[in-house]
Every structure is written in C-alpha cells, then in structure tokens.
Amino acid sequence: MKLSYEDKLEIYQLRQAGFSWSYISRKYGVCLSNLKYMVRLMNKHGIEVVKKGKNKYYPSKLKQEIINKVLIEG
Template sequence: MKLSYEDKIKIYQLRKKEFTEKSLTIKFRVNRAIINYIVALINLHGIEIVKKTKNQYYSPQLKLEMINQVLLRGHSTREISLQCGLPNWGILSNWIIQYKKNGYTIVEKKKGRPSKMGRKPKKTWEKLTPLERLEKENEYLRTEVIFLKKLKGIPLDQKDLQNIKAKKLKKWSTKDSH
C-alpha cells in the first residue's frame, strides 16, 4: 500500500507518542522497516522530506556516489538512502541492481515516448520503383477480387484463403514487433 503525505506525518506523530511499531504496522498495513525508515527520515531531514514531489531527478553523478558508498565503502543501502533523503531505500537497491546489470555503468532512463527512428518511412508512389509499383498494384487488385467474391457470396478457392491468412499473420506479426 502506498502511503500518502498525511499517512507519513501521522505515522511519525503516533510513533513519537509512544505507539508501538506493531500497532502502526497493523493500522497502516505496512511492515516495520517502512515505519522505522519514515521516522528516521523525518528525524534526520524534517517533515518536509516526505512531501511527494513529482518525479524527483537524481543526477548520474549523485547516483554513482551513493552506489560507491554502498559497494566500495561498505555502508548499508538504508543508511545511504537516509543520508541522501531518498523516499525509500528500495530506490538505491534498484540503482545498484541496474548498475551491476549494465556492466558497472550508470544508464539513465529515457523519458517520454520512444522515437520513430526505427520505423522505415513509407515510400510515396513516385519514389517506388516500377517493380514495387506493380507489386502494390497486384496486392490491391487481389484484395479487391477477394472482397468482391465475398460480397457476391462466391466461395473462395484455397489459394485465396491462404493469401488472406498470410496477410493477417503478417499484419499481426508486424503489430507485435512494434
């Protein structure tokens, strides 16, 4: 369960009023470690640290410094996350996993929609070679014949059915690859 800003403040206030960790875990449906982390974070940085910010950005240099403190200097992820004011220590753990998976380099996630660079632009009729024009025209005419046969109720022969299945399969496979 995700905790709201108000929940985090309430957890902190109740913990300061000598509520037990167990009673808070039951009330907010989170484990003890999360409660302890929130309390420690607020004690260290103040109540404003738990305010939700929209997509906090952490520079690659800062990430690398935090990762090095854990991997090279032997500090715990919880300790470094608290020092740096991360919303939870799982963020740093994920960075470390990605760091190791990417061959010990920091890779920033690309934001926004993926570019359309990988797609081939459709050729206009003028840019098509004569052979490509004939192929497109044949495909169009075959499709038209099949449509007209379906419209008139004429049974399709086996070759027409195979062409339809092949086109559908090609269409589905190109959708899956994008």
C-alpha cells in the same frame, strides 16, 4: 499500500506520542522496517522529506543537446 503525505505525518505523530511499532504497522499495513526507516528519515531531515514533489519533464531534444555537449566538449 501507498501512504499519502497525511498518513506519513500521522504515523510520525503516533510514534512521537509513544505508540508501538507493531500497532502502527498493523494499522497502516506497512512493513515494520519501512516504518522505522521513514521515521528515521523524518527525524534526521525533517518532515518535508517524505513529501512527494512533481516530476520534472525534459524534452528529448534538450536531453540530446546536453549529451552531445558533454561528449563533445567534455
């Protein structure tokens, strides 16, 4: 199950409030180790680290120009 940004924030808040890992894991249907990893990331880098950004699109022509530039010019 994919978690939304709001779910991730709620998980973080529940853990900070003292709820057990097993309770949170059952509530959201997420593996315990994944929850622990996500909360550790949020503690270390801030809450915004779990927010998904928009993927960048690079046209194939631009990619080819960059590759050629690196291979030819070094």
